[in-house]
Amino acid sequence: MKILLVEDNARLSELIKEALVHDGFVVDHAPSFANAHDMIQHFQYNLVLLDLTLPDGDGLDIIKYLTKNKSPPPILVMTARAGLDDRIKGLNLGADDYLVKPFATEELIARCRALLRRPGNVLGTILTIGNIELNSATRDVFINTKRANIPPKELALLEHLMRHAGQIVSREHLEASLYTSQKDVSPNALEATISRLRKWLKSNNCTPTLHTSHGIGYVLIPE
Structure with a gap:
């Protein structure tokens, strides 16, 4: 799952991003209102973590912009504004949760x-294909009901392929979902992750197999 982190404090952003990536999420970081607005226009996110006090604008305006969409992502506000009026205003505008700094x-x-477990979330929480079960909210993976360890990047790839099981997913679509928008993707980054996931599937005796559709993309097939 891909998260947009809107926070101008560099050190705090680094700590939050590190924790989220370790938990298997893909994270884009926007240090300003302008950066956040641009990313929201060009990319899709499953969740937005939003600081209200930004150097070039008010985070409340980002909430207004996001909630104009037909299916906005969940919004978690994280800010030093601890006043009741600020919390009520943010929630009334469409924020889903509110976390006061420090946390x-x-x-x-x-x-x-x-937030990702909520029934209104368009993404399913429990994904199953063959003998693999993935809980996208807790980031837990089970094989034949036994918990299995999987590195964060392979987990993100597995989740995306499981959401499109039996369908070819294009290389471009996978790169947009797996890698942050701030970094250029090396020519073989996706292939390397695909290779590692194939080895993981084989070493864990998983029944689904990962196939390459040359020149198009990849598909996870239950067998």
């Missing part, structure tokens, strides 16, 4: 998982 990253991740 523990463990609580932030728990709240992210809770």
Whole structure:
């Protein structure tokens, strides 16, 4: 799943991003209102973490912009504005949750998982194909009901392929979902991740197989 982190504090952003990536999420970071607005226009996100006090604008205006869409992503506001009026205003505009700074990253991740578990979320929480089960909210993977360890990048790829099981997913679509918008993707980055996921599937005796459709993309097939 891809998260947009809107936060101007460089150190805090680094800590939050590190924790989220370790938990298997793909994270884009926007340090300003302008950056966030541009990313929202060009990319799709499953969740937005939003600081209200930005150097070039008010985060409340980002909430207004996001909630104009037919299916806006969940919005978790994280800010030092602890006043009741500020919280009510943000929630009334369409924010889904509110976390006052300072906070523990463990609580932030728990709240992210809770938002992604909500019934209104268009993305399913429990994904199953063959003998693999993936809980996209807790980031847990089970093979034949036994928990299995999987690196974050392979987990993100597996989730995306499971959401499109039996369908060819284009290389471009996977790159947009797996890699942040701020970094150029090396020519063989996706192929390397595909190769590692294939090895993981084989070493864990998974029944689904990962096939390449040359010149088009990749498909996960239950067998």
